[in-house]
Amino acid sequence: MPEAAEAAALFDLPRAASECRIVVAMSGGVDSSVVAALAAASGAETIGITLQLYDYGAATGRKGACCAGDDISDARAVSDRLGIAHYVFDHESAFRGSVVEQFADDYLAGRTPVPCIRCNMGPKFTDLLDMARELGADCLATGHYVRRIAGEDGAELHRAHDPARDQSYFLYGTTDVQLDYLRFPLGGMPKARVRELAAAAGLRNAAKADSQDICFVPDGDYAKIVRSLRPEGGEPGDIVHAETKKVLGRHKGIIHYTVGQRRGLDIGGLAEPLYVLGIDAAERHVLVGPKRMLAVSAARLIETNRIGPLPEGKQLTAKVRSLSKPVPVTLDGPLGDGAETTIRFTDPELGVAPGQAAVIYAGDRVIGGGWIEKTERV
Structure with missing residues (x-):
């Protein structure tokens, strides 16, 4: 672990670290665990908070998700190792309504959703920020790979130094008020350094696999989740050429297709490859055409x-x-x-x-x- 002064500098605290309180959003993964370790090393009072958003872990046997099952256990074990307080709050109902249900509705409407952004706009930042403030914290720190830089007009959000780890795309909805309170101490580090710090701190999840992009989708089968919530999304319909309006075949449900997709159309005898250009949800049509379109x-x-x-x-x-x-x-x-x-x-x-x-x-x-x-x- 870095020395106290070096660790404190990563959090841009308003006064001496020994007089500050840092709340860390802990998902159970190695990134947020290292943030907690750095916060504790700074000398600030550190509190870990985990939001239980869902619990598909027992059903799928998949580790490395986020905010459920074994991940909560890992966050608690890391907190015990660091000697910091750790609280778990049940947000499963709110997460289902604002993220999972919206995810299903978007697919049903022929759209391609990004639930991670919805989650950051809702449970992860809005709710966690409120909790951190209620606890009297000076800031809320997360394991996201982005940089918060002080600018002439206030705090700015920048890409991470490591382009392979950059998560700025998922945080564009951050408000100025939120950014003033948030801290992202990993934005200047490569992932290898983060794992080194985890190992040095003796964290049991130092080698834990990275979380999946869509944490609540078992085995990547998003259609299964959508069908369970919106069965009508799995109803078959026509595959239609966007230019000629000719019906080229049948599909197995609009929830299986996104713009730009080529595989899975199962249309034979074509002179050129066709791609999904759009979804007509009302008619249950998958619209296809050549790449130029x-x-x-x-x-x-x-x-x-x-x-x-x-x-x-x-x-x-x-x-x-x-x-x-x-x-x-x-x-x-x-x-x-x-x-x-x-x-x-x-x-x-x-x-x-x-x-x-x-x-x-x-x-x-x-x-x-x-x-x-x-x-x-x-």
């Missing part, structure tokens, strides 16, 4: 959020999927306070799916973003 020139965003002021004279870029590279865009309309706006791509972008988020950057700084409502095809 995936190209879009713009995307309409709703429920937008902005972090800090818009930069002047800087090239903006946007990520339209968590694993995509940022591409140059311009803004056509206001950003933030829930306003609708349009991003226009400098070059045509492929596979932009309604329901995903578009996150806007100026260099490494996160400017904000919104949910993709619809696209304009080239």
